[in-house]
Amino acid sequence: MHLELTDEQRSFRDTARRFIESRTPLTTVRDLYDEPDGFDRGWWREAARLGWTSLFVPETHGGGTLSGRAVTDAVVLAEEIGRLVSPGPVLPVNVVAAALAWSGGGDRGTALLPALAAGEAIAGWAFAEPGDRWTPDALETVAVIDDGGVTVEGEKAYVEAAGVADHLLVTARGDGGLTQVLVPADAPGVTVLRGRSVDMTRRYGRVRLTGVRLPVEAVVGQPGRAADVVERQLALALALQCAEMVGLAERAMETTVEYGRDRIAFGRPIVSFQVLKHRLADMAVHLEGMKAVTEELAASIDGKSAETSRLASIAKAYVGRHCLEIVDDCVQITGGMGVTWEHDLHLYNRRAAVDRAMWGTPELHRRRLLDLLADGGRL
Amino acid sequence: MTSTAGTTESVGHFAARARTWIEDNLPTWDDEPVDDRTLQNRIYDAGFGGIAFPVDHGGAGLTLAHQRAFYDCTDELGRQVPRQYWVSIGMVAPLLLERGSEAQKREFLPQLLRGDIIMIQLLSEPRGGSDLAGATTRLTRTGDHYVLSGSKMWSTNAYIADYGICLARSNWSVPKHRGLSLVIVPLKDDPGVSVHRTRMADGELGDVCEEFFDDVVLPRENLIGDEDDGWAVVQSLMVHERNQTADIGYGRLGAGGRSTTMVVDRTAEATQLAAVARERAALDLHNQAVADAYIDSVVTRLTGDRIIRGLALGTHQGPWGSLGKLRGSEDGHRVARTRLAVLGADGVTWDGDDVQPDNAGTAWLTARIATIGGGTSEIQRNIISERLLGLPREPSFDRDVPFEEVLRNARRRG
Ligand SMILES: Cc1cc2nc3c(=O)[nH]c(=O)nc-3n(C[C@H](O)[C@H](O)[C@H](O)COP(=O)(O)OP(=O)(O)OC[C@H]3O[C@@H](n4cnc5c(N)ncnc54)[C@H](O)[C@@H]3O)c2cc1C
Numbered sequence: 190m191h192l193e194l195t196d197e198q199r200s201f202r203d204t205a206r207r208f209i210e211s212r213t214p215l216t217t218v219r220d221l222y223d224e225p226d227g228f229d230r231g232w233w234r235e236a237a238r239l240g241w242t243s244l245f246v247p248e249t250h251g252g253g254t255l256s257g258r259a260v261t262d263a264v265v266l267a268e269e270i271g272r273l274v275s276p277g278p279v280l281p282v283n284v285v286a287a288a289l290a291w292s293g294g295g296d297r298g299t300a301l302l303p304a305l306a307a308g309e310a311i312a313g314w315a316f317a318e319p320g321d322r323w324t325p326d327a328l329e330t331v332a333v334i335d336d337g338g339v340t341v342e343g344e345k346a347y348v349e350a351a352g353v354a355d356h357l358l359v360t361a362r363g364d365g366g367l368t369q370v371l372v373p374a375d376a377p378g379v380t381v382l383r384g385r386s387v388d389m390t391r392r393y394g395r396v397r398l399t400g401v402r403l404p405v406e407a408v409v410g411q412p413g414r415a416a417d418v419v420e421r422q423l424a425l426a427l428a429l430q431c432a433e434m435v436g437l438a439e440r441a442m443e444t445t446v447e448y449g450r451d452r453i454a455f456g457r458p459i460v461s462f463q464v465l466k467h468r469l470a471d472m473a474v475h476l477e478g479m480k481a482v483t484e485e486l487a488a489s490i491d492g493k494s495a496e497t498s499r500l501a502s503i504a505k506a507y508v509g510r511h512c513l514e515i516v517d518d519c520v521q522i523t524g525g526m527g528v529t530w531e532h533d534l535h536l537y538n539r540r541a542a543v544d545r546a547m548w549g550t551p552e553l554h555r556r557r558l559l560d561l562l563a564d565g566g567r568l
Numbered sequence: 569m570t571s572t573a574g575t576t577e578s579v580g581h582f583a584a585r586a587r588t589w590i591e592d593n594l595p596t597w598d599d600e601p602v603d604d605r606t607l608q609n610r611i612y613d614a615g616f617g618g619i620a621f622p623v624d625h626g627g628a629g630l631t632l633a634h635q636r637a638f639y640d641c642t643d644e645l646g647r648q649v650p651r652q653y654w655v656s657i658g659m660v661a662p663l664l665l666e667r668g669s670e671a672q673k674r675e676f677l678p679q680l681l682r683g684d685i686i687m688i689q690l691l692s693e694p695r696g697g698s699d700l701a702g703a704t705t706r707l708t709r710t711g712d713h714y715v716l717s718g719s720k721m722w723s724t725n726a727y728i729a730d731y732g733i734c735l736a737r738s739n740w741s742v743p744k745h746r747g748l749s750l751v752i753v754p755l756k757d758d759p760g761v762s763v764h765r766t767r768m769a770d771g772e773l774g775d776v777c778e779e780f781f782d783d784v785v786l787p788r789e790n791l792i793g794d795e796d797d798g799w800a801v802v803q804s805l806m807v808h809e810r811n812q813t814a815d816i817g818y819g820r821l822g823a824g825g826r827s828t829t830m831v832v833d834r835t836a837e838a839t840q841l842a843a844v845a846r847e848r849a850a851l852d853l854h855n856q857a858v859a860d861a862y863i864d865s866v867v868t869r870l871t872g873d874r875i876i877r878g879l880a881l882g883t884h885q886g887p888w889g890s891l892g893k894l895r896g897s898e899d900g901h902r903v904a905r906t907r908l909a910v911l912g913a914d915g916v917t918w919d920g921d922d923v924q925p926d927n928a929g930t931a932w933l934t935a936r937i938a939t940i941g942g943g944t945s946e947i948q949r950n951i952i953s954e955r956l957l958g959l960p961r962e963p964s965f966d967r968d969v970p971f972e973e974v975l976r977n978a979r980r981r982g
């Protein structure tokens with residue numbers, strides 16, 4: 190996706206691609222459906238050694254960026270994850286690491302970073318709430334601070350890797366504004382309900398927090414002042430997700446074009462028919478747009494641009510819509526084979542459908558964009 | 569299928585008679601499930617099988633309107649109807665009626681209509697389904713019988729079928745449409761036939777199957793129509809298939825067969841979605857369209873920036889301007905359409921006589937300028953697909969031919 194990669198980024202990408210191709214090729218992705226977590230923790234530690242978990246972790250805590258721009262680096266990985274529909278909690282672990290690093294303070298949080306970087310610990314971001322609520326102002330979970338402790342109460346949904354996470358970063362309403370709390374998954378009052386998704390390996394769960402009482406050090410950053418960092422976390426989650434969708438759509442399109450060149454009907458390759466060529470041309474237009482907007486979003490988060498939130502919604506609305514449409518078109522062009530188990534396209538279709546929904550649908554982001562625009566300013 | 573005017577029972581009368589019988593004889597979907605064959609036997613023996621088929625061939629001698637009335641009633645009363653006969657009764661039986669020999673009609677039609685046997689279609693192949701006439705399954709005549717070899721794919725219900733109607737190539741030395749034959753193949757108890765269900769994208773075994781035919785010997789009487797005339801015969805099968813999918817044919821056999829027809833009552837589904845959509849305020853189509861038009865314009869600008877960088881860096885080569893042009897011009901059209909939609913009557917009217925500058929209606933009149941001028945969107949798509957994606961060119965009739973011939977030939981082609 191990036192037009193220019195540094196040498197480090199290029200080798201990071203190539204290593205990731207080889208690792209996915211050799212350890213979790215698409216044939217094994219089907220088998221991983223039977224794994225409760227959708228991946229193996231030993232495998233995750235190996236992925237961590239390749240740098241999958243350390244981009245947002247400061248060097249002092251065992252991490253480091255490749256280019257000095259962590260988000261730009263991370264989307265390189267996310268795109269590879271998408272290309273081969275790889276398993277692994279790349280998104281939540283990286284977003285939580287970023288949240289802990291960006292928030293500063295909170296000893297518990299910084300203490301967790303080395304373990305996240307090493308792949309020893311897994312963290313989930315408990316943000317959204319039941320009823321498809323993905324915007325900070327819609328949250329109802331509360332975090333109240335008193336007597337040197339914090340009490341968290343509420344219910345979170347669609348939490349990626351909830352079942353396997355050792356720690357959950359809970360975003361809640363606090364005194365004066367948003368408060369984030371790092372909750373150990375085994376703390377009293379935490380109930381995790383494991384769930385599944387249409388994706389083969391990605392697991393989501395529900396987290397119930399009933400009177401969860403923790404020492405005040407569990408609060409990440411300033412209590413009541415987390416709104417800005419939460420916006421940035423959301424933008425990061427969306428950037429990773431959009432990059433994954435770029436990879437999904439691009440690979441699906443490549444394999445479909447290859448297939449269509451070999452598939453003969455009426456004495457010609459099917460991709461020589463003008464209707465299919467035009468369809469593919471439109472897909473190429475949107476793929477290029479998906480890359481352009483995702484690249485821009487990543488740069489904007491790295492650059493701490495004031496446009497980040499708007500750009501994040503633009504990116505999700507655009508990429509979320511077109512990724513699914515591209516994969517869907519690939520199914521149609523592949524004909525009957527495209528709806529079979531044996532053909533890999535359903536793996537792409539599954540991930541594309543989940544990505545479209547998680548972190549807000551394109552519909553939600555169009556709406557959020559209009560609200561942001563109406564609140565003033567232009568992009 | 570037609571019946572002499574005057575002697576046909578009116579649809580209304582028939583419907584009343586059918587309703588009484590249905591109420592007394594068909595279980596509801598909440599009752600113990602009754603197997604398909606028992607149900608079909610019961611329906612048939614009461615005179616309600618093959619409603620629109622002629623009496624001579626085991627039908628009830630009525631019309632499709634009567635059939636529709638019968639199954640509207642089973643649907644309305646929520647009664648069990650068989651699920652597995654829509655190919656057999658809906659598509660294959662009418663084909664046999666229209667194109668089968670007298671012997672074939674006598675032998676198969678009553679059994680098909682009663683549900684005692686199932687016959688499906690073996691048309692598509694692993695090689696392809698769109699180009700049906702390109703079939704490469706082989707039918708060879710040897711003495712007084714035929715030998716079939718090859719494979720078929722996507723055959724719905726083959727795993728429960730007794731027979732299939734197979735399209736195969738009987739003559740390889742004539743153009744493709746003229747060397748095909750249609751033949752009835754027994755699918756059970758022949759060691760040369762194997763049938764495998766296909767696992768679908770949702771992970772479940774589908775109703776569709778793949779079959780292999782290994783030198784299967786067939787009597788000549790199994791031919792439907794004449795040898796090498798299979799393409800003409802199969803047209804009639806495809807008409808019934810499409811009627812079936814459109815829910816207007818012989819296969820309109822009630823909600824039991826619903827999974828295969830695309831025409832269903834979606835009110836319940838829509839009601840449920842409408843409630844959720846209202847709650848989530850996503851129903852506001854104007855907002856969605858306004859946002860999308862704006863998003864597209866931002867992405868167009870970013871795409872342009874990316875292409876400029878890419879051309880400078882060399883990561884982008886070739887006519888990327890076509891991609892940018894297609895994007896930008898289609899955006900403009902979309903915005904114009906969105907303005908019309910959002911502004912409604914206020915967008916196309918104004919006070920006084922002078923055209924109000926920048927009104928949505930006037931802008932709409934020229935909204936297509938950019939998608940046409942400078943090379944139409946269609947031509948840009950040709951360029952993108954051929955020169956950026958490297959897809960094959962359309963065949964052209966005007967290369968290396970004297971121009972006067974090009975003009976003459978073109979008129980003949982039209
Ligand atoms: C659930 C299901 C049930 C089925 N049941 C049966 C059955 O009972 N019996 C049976 O015989 N078959 C059956 N089929 C097969 C079905 O008819 C074929 O899948 C279909 O005709 C497409 O063929 P294909 O899959 O080989 O795709 P292909 O023919 O390979 O087509 C691939 C793509 O190329 C496009 N294409 C091809 N030619 C052109 C052209 N000239 N111009 C533009 N685009 C073109 C197609 O539209 C498609 O997008 C079934 C299929 C399914 C999925």
